[in-house]
Amino acid sequence: MAKTTKSAPLRGPRKAGPEATRQKILDAAEILFAERGFHSVSVRDITAAAGVDVALVHYHFGNKQLLFETVFMRRAELLNAERLRRLEAVVQRAKPRAPKVEEIIDAFTHPLLDRSARGGPGWKAYFALIAQVNNSTEFGGLMMTRYFDPVVHAFIAALRRAFPGCDERELYWSYHFLSGALTLTFAETGRIDNLSQGACRSNDLDSVHQRLVPYVAAGFRALCSRSSTTPARRKRKTL
Protein backbone atom coordinates (compact mmCIF):
# COMPACT_ATOMS: atom_id res chain seq x y z
CA MET A 1 0.00 0.00 0.00
CA ALA A 2 2.37 2.69 1.19
CA LYS A 3 6.03 3.18 0.41
CA THR A 4 8.03 -0.02 0.31
CA THR A 5 11.76 0.38 -0.17
CA LYS A 6 14.04 2.98 -1.67
CA SER A 7 12.21 5.99 -3.06
CA ALA A 8 12.93 9.25 -1.28
CA PRO A 9 16.73 9.08 -0.98
CA LEU A 10 17.14 8.23 -4.64
CA ARG A 11 15.24 11.16 -6.04
CA GLY A 12 17.13 14.42 -6.31
CA PRO A 13 15.72 17.95 -6.18
CA ARG A 14 12.99 17.40 -8.71
CA LYS A 15 9.82 19.38 -9.20
CA ALA A 16 7.39 16.48 -9.16
CA GLY A 17 7.43 12.95 -7.81
CA PRO A 18 6.02 11.16 -4.79
CA GLU A 19 8.14 13.05 -2.26
CA ALA A 20 6.93 16.37 -3.61
CA THR A 21 3.36 15.11 -3.26
CA ARG A 22 3.97 14.08 0.32
CA GLN A 23 5.34 17.49 1.18
CA LYS A 24 2.48 19.30 -0.54
CA ILE A 25 -0.01 17.31 1.50
CA LEU A 26 1.91 17.87 4.73
CA ASP A 27 2.19 21.61 4.08
CA ALA A 28 -1.50 21.99 3.35
CA ALA A 29 -2.51 19.82 6.32
CA GLU A 30 -0.25 21.76 8.65
CA ILE A 31 -1.86 25.07 7.81
CA LEU A 32 -5.43 23.80 7.83
CA PHE A 33 -5.07 21.83 11.07
CA ALA A 34 -3.55 24.89 12.71
CA GLU A 35 -6.32 27.17 11.50
CA ARG A 36 -9.32 25.00 12.26
CA GLY A 37 -8.25 22.00 14.32
CA PHE A 38 -8.03 18.33 13.52
CA HIS A 39 -11.67 17.37 13.35
CA SER A 40 -13.04 20.32 11.41
CA VAL A 41 -10.66 19.82 8.53
CA SER A 42 -11.62 17.12 6.07
CA VAL A 43 -9.26 15.04 4.00
CA ARG A 44 -10.84 16.62 0.97
CA ASP A 45 -10.07 20.10 2.31
CA ILE A 46 -6.44 19.14 2.56
CA THR A 47 -6.10 17.51 -0.84
CA ALA A 48 -7.97 20.37 -2.48
CA ALA A 49 -5.57 22.89 -0.92
CA ALA A 50 -2.60 20.75 -1.92
CA GLY A 51 -3.92 20.29 -5.44
CA VAL A 52 -3.77 16.49 -5.36
CA ASP A 53 -6.23 13.63 -5.43
CA VAL A 54 -8.12 12.58 -2.30
CA ALA A 55 -6.85 9.03 -2.35
CA LEU A 56 -3.24 10.10 -2.09
CA VAL A 57 -3.58 10.87 1.59
CA HIS A 58 -4.39 7.25 2.32
CA TYR A 59 -1.78 6.03 -0.10
CA HIS A 60 1.03 8.05 1.48
CA PHE A 61 -0.02 8.23 5.11
CA GLY A 62 -2.54 5.46 5.76
CA ASN A 63 -5.31 7.55 7.28
CA LYS A 64 -6.15 11.00 8.57
CA GLN A 65 -4.90 10.41 12.10
CA LEU A 66 -1.52 9.19 10.89
CA LEU A 67 -1.23 12.21 8.62
CA PHE A 68 -1.82 14.39 11.65
CA GLU A 69 0.92 12.68 13.60
CA THR A 70 3.29 12.95 10.66
CA VAL A 71 2.67 16.68 10.52
CA PHE A 72 3.37 16.86 14.21
CA MET A 73 6.55 14.82 14.05
CA ARG A 74 8.06 16.36 10.93
CA ARG A 75 9.39 19.50 12.57
CA ALA A 76 9.64 18.18 16.14
CA GLU A 77 12.81 16.22 15.54
CA LEU A 78 14.57 19.15 13.93
CA LEU A 79 13.52 21.42 16.77
CA ASN A 80 14.53 19.09 19.57
CA ALA A 81 17.98 18.60 18.07
CA GLU A 82 18.67 22.30 18.03
CA ARG A 83 17.27 22.89 21.48
CA LEU A 84 19.49 20.18 22.95
CA ARG A 85 22.47 21.60 21.10
CA ARG A 86 21.80 25.08 22.44
CA LEU A 87 21.29 23.84 25.95
CA GLU A 88 24.54 21.90 25.81
CA ALA A 89 26.39 24.98 24.57
CA VAL A 90 25.00 27.08 27.40
CA VAL A 91 25.97 24.47 29.97
CA GLN A 92 29.49 24.06 28.57
CA ARG A 93 30.09 27.78 28.39
CA ALA A 94 29.17 28.28 32.04
CA LYS A 95 31.27 25.43 33.40
CA PRO A 96 32.14 24.66 36.06
CA ARG A 97 29.25 26.71 37.37
CA ALA A 98 25.60 26.26 36.46
CA PRO A 99 24.30 28.62 33.74
CA LYS A 100 22.02 31.51 34.55
CA VAL A 101 18.33 30.62 34.62
CA GLU A 102 17.71 33.10 31.84
CA GLU A 103 20.19 31.33 29.59
CA ILE A 104 18.60 27.96 30.17
CA ILE A 105 15.14 29.28 29.42
CA ASP A 106 16.39 31.07 26.34
CA ALA A 107 17.90 27.86 24.98
CA PHE A 108 14.49 26.26 25.44
CA THR A 109 12.29 28.98 23.99
CA HIS A 110 14.36 30.87 21.46
CA PRO A 111 14.52 28.15 18.79
CA LEU A 112 10.74 28.02 18.86
CA LEU A 113 9.85 31.69 18.88
CA ASP A 114 12.55 32.52 16.39
CA ARG A 115 11.15 30.08 13.85
CA SER A 116 7.59 31.14 14.47
CA ALA A 117 8.66 34.73 13.84
CA ARG A 118 11.00 34.26 10.91
CA GLY A 119 10.66 30.66 9.68
CA GLY A 120 7.85 31.26 7.24
CA PRO A 121 4.15 30.35 7.23
CA GLY A 122 4.79 26.62 7.67
CA TRP A 123 6.59 27.11 10.96
CA LYS A 124 4.01 29.63 12.12
CA ALA A 125 1.21 27.19 11.45
CA TYR A 126 3.12 24.40 13.13
CA PHE A 127 3.42 26.29 16.39
CA ALA A 128 -0.20 27.32 16.31
CA LEU A 129 -0.95 23.62 16.03
CA ILE A 130 1.28 22.87 19.01
CA ALA A 131 -0.61 25.50 20.96
CA GLN A 132 -3.89 23.73 20.35
CA VAL A 133 -2.58 20.26 21.05
CA ASN A 134 -0.92 21.31 24.28
CA ASN A 135 -4.21 22.48 25.78
CA SER A 136 -6.31 19.67 24.39
CA THR A 137 -7.64 17.05 26.77
CA GLU A 138 -7.84 14.68 23.82
CA PHE A 139 -4.29 14.89 22.47
CA GLY A 140 -2.39 17.03 24.98
CA GLY A 141 -1.02 14.48 27.40
CA LEU A 142 -0.16 11.86 24.82
CA MET A 143 1.33 13.64 21.84
CA MET A 144 3.31 16.30 23.65
CA THR A 145 4.80 13.61 25.85
CA ARG A 146 5.67 11.39 22.92
CA TYR A 147 7.49 14.02 20.89
CA PHE A 148 8.86 16.52 23.38
CA ASP A 149 9.65 14.71 26.60
CA PRO A 150 13.38 14.12 25.96
CA VAL A 151 14.17 17.78 25.50
CA VAL A 152 12.00 18.78 28.43
CA HIS A 153 13.78 16.35 30.71
CA ALA A 154 17.15 17.74 29.66
CA PHE A 155 15.88 21.25 30.25
CA ILE A 156 14.61 20.42 33.72
CA ALA A 157 17.85 18.65 34.56
CA ALA A 158 19.76 21.84 33.79
CA LEU A 159 17.42 23.85 35.98
CA ARG A 160 17.76 21.30 38.75
CA ARG A 161 21.47 22.03 38.83
CA ALA A 162 20.74 25.75 38.87
CA PHE A 163 18.57 25.29 41.96
CA PRO A 164 20.43 22.79 44.12
CA GLY A 165 18.28 21.16 46.75
CA CYS A 166 15.09 22.32 45.11
CA ASP A 167 11.98 20.21 45.55
CA GLU A 168 11.19 18.29 42.37
CA ARG A 169 7.58 19.42 42.30
CA GLU A 170 8.55 23.08 42.28
CA LEU A 171 10.63 22.43 39.19
CA TYR A 172 7.89 20.60 37.35
CA TRP A 173 5.15 23.06 38.17
CA SER A 174 7.41 25.93 37.19
CA TYR A 175 7.94 24.24 33.87
CA HIS A 176 4.21 23.72 33.55
CA PHE A 177 3.57 27.46 33.86
CA LEU A 178 6.27 28.20 31.32
CA SER A 179 4.70 25.73 28.94
CA GLY A 180 1.31 27.39 29.24
CA ALA A 181 2.66 30.90 28.75
CA LEU A 182 4.76 29.81 25.79
CA THR A 183 2.08 27.88 23.92
CA LEU A 184 -0.53 30.58 24.35
CA THR A 185 1.97 32.88 22.70
CA PHE A 186 2.25 30.52 19.75
CA ALA A 187 -1.49 30.55 19.21
CA GLU A 188 -1.46 34.24 18.24
CA THR A 189 -5.17 34.46 18.83
CA GLY A 190 -5.18 38.25 18.63
CA ARG A 191 -6.81 38.49 22.01
CA ILE A 192 -4.10 40.67 23.52
CA ASP A 193 -4.51 42.99 20.55
CA ASN A 194 -8.15 43.50 21.42
CA LEU A 195 -7.49 43.68 25.13
CA SER A 196 -4.72 46.26 24.92
CA GLN A 197 -6.43 48.14 22.11
CA GLY A 198 -3.39 47.85 19.91
CA ALA A 199 -0.66 48.49 22.44
CA CYS A 200 0.45 44.85 22.16
CA ARG A 201 0.39 42.72 19.05
CA SER A 202 0.14 38.93 19.12
CA ASN A 203 2.47 38.55 16.18
CA ASP A 204 5.26 40.65 17.66
CA LEU A 205 7.01 37.56 18.97
CA ASP A 206 10.30 39.31 19.61
CA SER A 207 8.62 41.60 22.11
CA VAL A 208 6.99 38.62 23.77
CA HIS A 209 10.20 36.70 24.07
CA GLN A 210 12.03 39.68 25.48
CA ARG A 211 9.49 39.63 28.30
CA LEU A 212 8.83 35.93 28.62
CA VAL A 213 12.38 35.09 29.67
CA PRO A 214 12.65 37.43 32.66
CA TYR A 215 9.04 36.71 33.62
CA VAL A 216 9.45 32.96 33.95
CA ALA A 217 12.97 33.29 35.33
CA ALA A 218 11.51 35.33 38.16
CA GLY A 219 8.79 32.74 38.58
CA PHE A 220 11.31 29.90 38.76
CA ARG A 221 13.32 31.76 41.36
CA ALA A 222 10.23 32.47 43.42
CA LEU A 223 9.31 28.79 43.58
CA CYS A 224 12.62 26.99 43.37
CA SER A 225 14.97 29.13 45.43
CA ARG A 226 13.04 28.96 48.64
CA SER A 227 11.72 25.41 48.49
CA SER A 228 14.38 23.87 50.71
CA THR A 229 15.83 26.97 52.34
CA THR A 230 12.69 28.41 53.91
CA PRO A 231 10.28 25.53 54.37
CA ALA A 232 8.28 27.48 56.92
CA ARG A 233 6.73 29.97 54.52
CA ARG A 234 5.16 27.30 52.33
CA LYS A 235 1.61 27.38 53.67
CA ARG A 236 -1.00 29.80 52.36
CA LYS A 237 -4.23 30.78 53.97
CA THR A 238 -6.70 30.76 51.09
CA LEU A 239 -6.92 27.56 49.10
Next chain:
Amino acid sequence: MAKTTKSAPLRGPRKAGPEATRQKILDAAEILFAERGFHSVSVRDITAAAGVDVALVHYHFGNKQLLFETVFMRRAELLNAERLRRLEAVVQRAKPRAPKVEEIIDAFTHPLLDRSARGGPGWKAYFALIAQVNNSTEFGGLMMTRYFDPVVHAFIAALRRAFPGCDERELYWSYHFLSGALTLTFAETGRIDNLSQGACRSNDLDSVHQRLVPYVAAGFRALCSRSSTTPARRKRKTL
Protein backbone atom coordinates in the same frame (compact mmCIF):
# COMPACT_ATOMS: atom_id res chain seq x y z
CA MET B 1 -39.60 28.11 16.60
CA ALA B 2 -37.73 28.73 19.83
CA LYS B 3 -38.99 30.00 23.12
CA THR B 4 -41.40 32.90 22.84
CA THR B 5 -42.50 34.45 26.11
CA LYS B 6 -42.89 33.26 29.68
CA SER B 7 -41.75 29.72 30.28
CA ALA B 8 -38.71 29.45 32.51
CA PRO B 9 -39.66 31.83 35.31
CA LEU B 10 -43.13 30.31 35.66
CA ARG B 11 -42.04 26.73 36.09
CA GLY B 12 -41.01 25.76 39.57
CA PRO B 13 -38.59 23.05 40.63
CA ARG B 14 -40.10 20.33 38.46
CA LYS B 15 -38.52 17.13 37.32
CA ALA B 16 -39.40 17.45 33.66
CA GLY B 17 -40.35 20.31 31.35
CA PRO B 18 -38.57 22.36 28.72
CA GLU B 19 -36.14 24.00 31.13
CA ALA B 20 -34.99 20.62 32.42
CA THR B 21 -34.45 19.52 28.84
CA ARG B 22 -32.40 22.60 28.11
CA GLN B 23 -30.18 21.96 31.10
CA LYS B 24 -29.73 18.29 30.26
CA ILE B 25 -28.58 19.24 26.78
CA LEU B 26 -26.26 21.94 28.09
CA ASP B 27 -24.75 19.60 30.67
CA ALA B 28 -24.10 16.86 28.14
CA ALA B 29 -22.73 19.30 25.56
CA GLU B 30 -20.42 20.87 28.11
CA ILE B 31 -18.78 17.57 28.99
CA LEU B 32 -18.51 16.30 25.42
CA PHE B 33 -17.20 19.58 24.00
CA ALA B 34 -14.59 19.68 26.75
CA GLU B 35 -13.50 16.09 26.16
CA ARG B 36 -13.31 16.11 22.39
CA GLY B 37 -13.67 19.65 21.09
CA PHE B 38 -16.44 21.37 19.18
CA HIS B 39 -16.12 19.76 15.78
CA SER B 40 -15.61 16.16 16.80
CA VAL B 41 -18.80 16.04 18.83
CA SER B 42 -21.98 15.53 16.86
CA VAL B 43 -25.40 16.79 17.80
CA ARG B 44 -26.45 13.16 18.04
CA ASP B 45 -23.64 12.46 20.51
CA ILE B 46 -24.98 15.22 22.71
CA THR B 47 -28.64 14.29 22.55
CA ALA B 48 -27.84 10.63 23.10
CA ALA B 49 -25.82 11.50 26.22
CA ALA B 50 -28.61 13.78 27.42
CA GLY B 51 -31.26 11.18 26.68
CA VAL B 52 -33.38 13.44 24.50
CA ASP B 53 -34.38 13.63 20.87
CA VAL B 54 -32.00 15.02 18.24
CA ALA B 55 -34.36 17.70 17.07
CA LEU B 56 -34.55 19.32 20.49
CA VAL B 57 -31.15 20.93 20.08
CA HIS B 58 -32.41 22.97 17.17
CA TYR B 59 -35.71 23.66 18.86
CA HIS B 60 -34.09 25.06 22.01
CA PHE B 61 -30.86 26.56 20.71
CA GLY B 62 -31.23 27.08 16.96
CA ASN B 63 -28.11 25.25 15.83
CA LYS B 64 -24.95 23.60 17.04
CA GLN B 65 -22.86 26.76 17.08
CA LEU B 66 -25.39 28.63 19.19
CA LEU B 67 -25.55 25.71 21.60
CA PHE B 68 -21.78 25.97 21.96
CA GLU B 69 -21.95 29.66 22.76
CA THR B 70 -24.75 29.08 25.25
CA VAL B 71 -22.58 26.52 27.04
CA PHE B 72 -19.78 29.02 27.10
CA MET B 73 -21.91 31.88 28.39
CA ARG B 74 -23.90 29.99 31.01
CA ARG B 75 -21.19 29.92 33.67
CA ALA B 76 -19.20 32.95 32.50
CA GLU B 77 -21.62 35.49 33.94
CA LEU B 78 -21.70 33.81 37.32
CA LEU B 79 -17.91 33.64 37.39
CA ASN B 80 -17.30 37.21 36.35
CA ALA B 81 -19.65 38.51 39.00
CA GLU B 82 -17.80 36.76 41.78
CA ARG B 83 -14.40 37.71 40.48
CA LEU B 84 -15.34 41.38 40.36
CA ARG B 85 -16.80 41.13 43.84
CA ARG B 86 -13.62 39.56 45.18
CA LEU B 87 -11.42 42.10 43.49
CA GLU B 88 -13.49 44.92 44.89
CA ALA B 89 -13.23 43.44 48.38
CA VAL B 90 -9.47 43.18 48.11
CA VAL B 91 -9.16 46.75 46.90
CA GLN B 92 -11.42 48.10 49.63
CA ARG B 93 -9.65 46.21 52.36
CA ALA B 94 -6.26 47.60 51.37
CA LYS B 95 -7.35 51.22 51.07
CA PRO B 96 -5.94 53.75 50.87
CA ARG B 97 -2.97 51.73 49.64
CA ALA B 98 -2.97 49.39 46.66
CA PRO B 99 -3.44 45.70 47.48
CA LYS B 100 -0.58 43.23 47.29
CA VAL B 101 -0.03 41.73 43.85
CA GLU B 102 -0.66 38.29 45.29
CA GLU B 103 -4.07 39.34 46.54
CA ILE B 104 -5.08 40.73 43.17
CA ILE B 105 -4.00 37.60 41.37
CA ASP B 106 -5.75 35.43 43.92
CA ALA B 107 -9.01 37.29 43.38
CA PHE B 108 -8.65 36.60 39.68
CA THR B 109 -7.68 32.94 39.80
CA HIS B 110 -9.17 31.51 42.99
CA PRO B 111 -12.83 31.55 41.90
CA LEU B 112 -11.84 29.55 38.83
CA LEU B 113 -9.52 26.95 40.33
CA ASP B 114 -11.74 26.51 43.35
CA ARG B 115 -14.73 25.60 41.19
CA SER B 116 -12.70 23.39 38.93
CA ALA B 117 -11.47 21.54 42.02
CA ARG B 118 -14.66 21.38 44.04
CA GLY B 119 -17.52 22.52 41.83
CA GLY B 120 -18.37 19.12 40.37
CA PRO B 121 -17.90 17.58 36.93
CA GLY B 122 -19.81 20.33 35.13
CA TRP B 123 -17.44 23.02 36.29
CA LYS B 124 -14.43 20.84 35.61
CA ALA B 125 -15.57 20.26 32.05
CA TYR B 126 -16.33 23.94 31.61
CA PHE B 127 -12.79 24.99 32.46
CA ALA B 128 -11.30 22.31 30.24
CA LEU B 129 -13.40 23.85 27.48
CA ILE B 130 -12.08 27.31 28.31
CA ALA B 131 -8.57 25.92 28.09
CA GLN B 132 -9.16 24.73 24.56
CA VAL B 133 -10.91 27.87 23.38
CA ASN B 134 -8.23 30.14 24.81
CA ASN B 135 -5.51 28.53 22.70
CA SER B 136 -7.62 28.13 19.58
CA THR B 137 -6.86 30.30 16.59
CA GLU B 138 -10.43 29.78 15.48
CA PHE B 139 -12.34 30.83 18.60
CA GLY B 140 -9.67 32.17 20.97
CA GLY B 141 -9.57 35.85 20.13
CA LEU B 142 -13.28 36.29 19.64
CA MET B 143 -15.03 34.31 22.35
CA MET B 144 -12.65 34.98 25.21
CA THR B 145 -12.83 38.68 24.42
CA ARG B 146 -16.60 38.67 24.24
CA TYR B 147 -17.21 36.97 27.56
CA PHE B 148 -14.24 37.80 29.77
CA ASP B 149 -12.91 41.21 28.79
CA PRO B 150 -14.73 43.25 31.45
CA VAL B 151 -13.28 41.31 34.34
CA VAL B 152 -9.81 41.29 32.78
CA HIS B 153 -9.86 45.04 32.35
CA ALA B 154 -10.80 45.49 36.00
CA PHE B 155 -8.04 43.13 37.01
CA ILE B 156 -5.43 44.96 34.96
CA ALA B 157 -6.64 48.29 36.32
CA ALA B 158 -5.97 47.06 39.84
CA LEU B 159 -2.50 45.91 38.87
CA ARG B 160 -1.84 49.23 37.18
CA ARG B 161 -2.36 50.94 40.51
CA ALA B 162 -0.04 48.41 42.16
CA PHE B 163 2.71 49.32 39.68
CA PRO B 164 2.51 53.10 39.30
CA GLY B 165 4.26 54.42 36.24
CA CYS B 166 4.46 50.97 34.67
CA ASP B 167 4.43 50.70 30.91
CA GLU B 168 1.09 49.47 29.63
CA ARG B 169 2.62 46.76 27.48
CA GLU B 170 4.38 45.16 30.43
CA LEU B 171 1.05 44.87 32.18
CA TYR B 172 -0.70 43.28 29.21
CA TRP B 173 2.05 40.83 28.42
CA SER B 174 2.29 39.86 32.06
CA TYR B 175 -1.41 39.14 32.01
CA HIS B 176 -0.96 37.16 28.80
CA PHE B 177 1.54 34.86 30.49
CA LEU B 178 -0.75 34.42 33.46
CA SER B 179 -3.59 33.54 31.12
CA GLY B 180 -1.51 30.86 29.40
CA ALA B 181 -0.31 29.30 32.64
CA LEU B 182 -3.80 29.33 34.11
CA THR B 183 -5.62 27.83 31.16
CA LEU B 184 -3.09 25.07 30.65
CA THR B 185 -3.76 24.16 34.25
CA PHE B 186 -7.48 23.92 33.53
CA ALA B 187 -6.88 21.48 30.71
CA GLU B 188 -5.59 18.80 33.09
CA THR B 189 -4.01 16.96 30.20
CA GLY B 190 -2.04 14.65 32.49
CA ARG B 191 1.18 15.63 30.81
CA ILE B 192 2.86 16.79 34.01
CA ASP B 193 1.93 13.45 35.56
CA ASN B 194 3.88 11.64 32.86
CA LEU B 195 6.71 14.14 32.90
CA SER B 196 7.25 14.08 36.65
CA GLN B 197 6.55 10.35 36.86
CA GLY B 198 3.83 10.89 39.41
CA ALA B 199 5.47 13.56 41.55
CA CYS B 200 2.93 16.12 40.29
CA ARG B 201 -0.70 15.46 39.47
CA SER B 202 -2.69 17.51 37.00
CA ASN B 203 -5.85 17.29 39.05
CA ASP B 204 -4.25 18.53 42.27
CA LEU B 205 -5.40 22.06 41.60
CA ASP B 206 -4.79 23.27 45.14
CA SER B 207 -1.11 22.52 44.77
CA VAL B 208 -1.03 24.32 41.45
CA HIS B 209 -2.74 27.40 42.77
CA GLN B 210 -0.44 27.53 45.78
CA ARG B 211 2.43 27.84 43.30
CA LEU B 212 0.76 29.79 40.52
CA VAL B 213 0.17 32.87 42.64
CA PRO B 214 3.78 33.47 43.79
CA TYR B 215 5.08 32.45 40.36
CA VAL B 216 3.12 35.02 38.39
CA ALA B 217 3.46 37.62 41.14
CA ALA B 218 7.21 37.34 40.76
CA GLY B 219 6.81 37.56 36.98
CA PHE B 220 4.69 40.68 37.24
CA ARG B 221 7.23 42.30 39.52
CA ALA B 222 10.08 41.41 37.20
CA LEU B 223 8.40 43.11 34.24
CA CYS B 224 6.35 45.87 35.80
CA SER B 225 8.53 47.17 38.60
CA ARG B 226 11.48 48.14 36.46
CA SER B 227 9.73 49.33 33.34
CA SER B 228 9.91 53.05 34.11
CA THR B 229 12.53 53.07 36.84
CA THR B 230 15.42 51.39 35.03
CA PRO B 231 14.84 51.91 31.32
CA ALA B 232 18.47 51.14 30.54
CA ARG B 233 18.37 47.42 31.27
CA ARG B 234 15.57 46.78 28.75
CA LYS B 235 17.63 45.55 25.83
CA ARG B 236 18.60 41.90 25.40
CA LYS B 237 21.25 40.50 23.17
CA THR B 238 19.65 37.39 21.68
CA LEU B 239 16.46 37.81 19.72
Next chain:
DNA sequence: AATCTAATTCAGCGTTTGTTGAAAAACAAG
Protein backbone atom coordinates in the same frame (compact mmCIF):
# COMPACT_ATOMS: atom_id res chain seq x y z
C1' DA C 1 10.49 -1.30 -27.15
C1' DA C 2 9.07 -4.40 -23.39
C1' DT C 3 8.40 -5.14 -18.55
C1' DC C 4 7.66 -4.26 -13.95
C1' DT C 5 6.65 -1.39 -10.15
C1' DA C 6 5.41 2.85 -7.93
C1' DA C 7 2.33 6.68 -8.13
C1' DT C 8 -1.95 8.66 -9.33
C1' DT C 9 -6.73 8.96 -10.88
C1' DC C 10 -11.52 7.86 -10.77
C1' DA C 11 -15.81 6.49 -9.14
C1' DG C 12 -18.17 5.13 -5.48
C1' DC C 13 -18.78 2.40 -1.11
C1' DG C 14 -21.33 2.78 3.45
C1' DT C 15 -21.87 6.13 7.32
C1' DT C 16 -22.47 10.08 9.55
C1' DT C 17 -23.26 14.89 9.50
C1' DG C 18 -26.43 19.22 10.63
C1' DT C 19 -30.82 20.35 9.94
C1' DT C 20 -35.88 20.22 8.99
C1' DG C 21 -41.21 19.64 8.41
C1' DA C 22 -44.91 17.44 9.88
C1' DA C 23 -47.21 14.62 13.14
C1' DA C 24 -47.90 13.43 17.96
C1' DA C 25 -47.94 14.27 22.72
C1' DA C 26 -48.04 17.17 26.82
C1' DC C 27 -49.71 21.12 28.85
C1' DA C 28 -52.41 25.49 30.05
C1' DA C 29 -56.57 28.22 29.79
C1' DG C 30 -61.43 28.71 29.06
Next chain:
DNA sequence: CTTGTTTTTCAACAAACGCTGAATTAGATT
Protein backbone atom coordinates in the same frame (compact mmCIF):
# COMPACT_ATOMS: atom_id res chain seq x y z
C1' DC D 1 -64.23 18.59 27.36
C1' DT D 2 -62.49 21.91 24.00
C1' DT D 3 -59.30 24.85 22.25
C1' DG D 4 -54.81 26.70 21.51
C1' DT D 5 -49.97 26.57 22.41
C1' DT D 6 -45.68 24.62 23.68
C1' DT D 7 -42.77 20.80 23.68
C1' DT D 8 -41.34 16.38 21.93
C1' DT D 9 -41.10 12.65 18.59
C1' DC D 10 -40.36 10.60 14.19
C1' DA D 11 -38.62 10.03 9.71
C1' DA D 12 -35.93 11.71 6.42
C1' DC D 13 -33.38 15.02 3.41
C1' DA D 14 -29.18 16.54 1.03
C1' DA D 15 -24.54 17.04 1.81
C1' DA D 16 -20.20 15.71 3.48
C1' DC D 17 -17.47 12.34 5.74
C1' DG D 18 -13.28 8.75 5.82
C1' DC D 19 -11.88 5.40 3.10
C1' DT D 20 -11.13 1.88 -0.76
C1' DG D 21 -10.58 -1.30 -5.07
C1' DA D 22 -9.78 -1.22 -9.57
C1' DA D 23 -8.20 1.00 -13.51
C1' DT D 24 -4.75 4.23 -15.39
C1' DT D 25 -0.53 6.71 -15.88
C1' DA D 26 4.32 7.64 -15.08
C1' DG D 27 9.18 6.12 -14.23
C1' DA D 28 12.75 3.23 -13.94
C1' DT D 29 15.07 -1.18 -15.44
C1' DT D 30 16.23 -4.46 -18.91
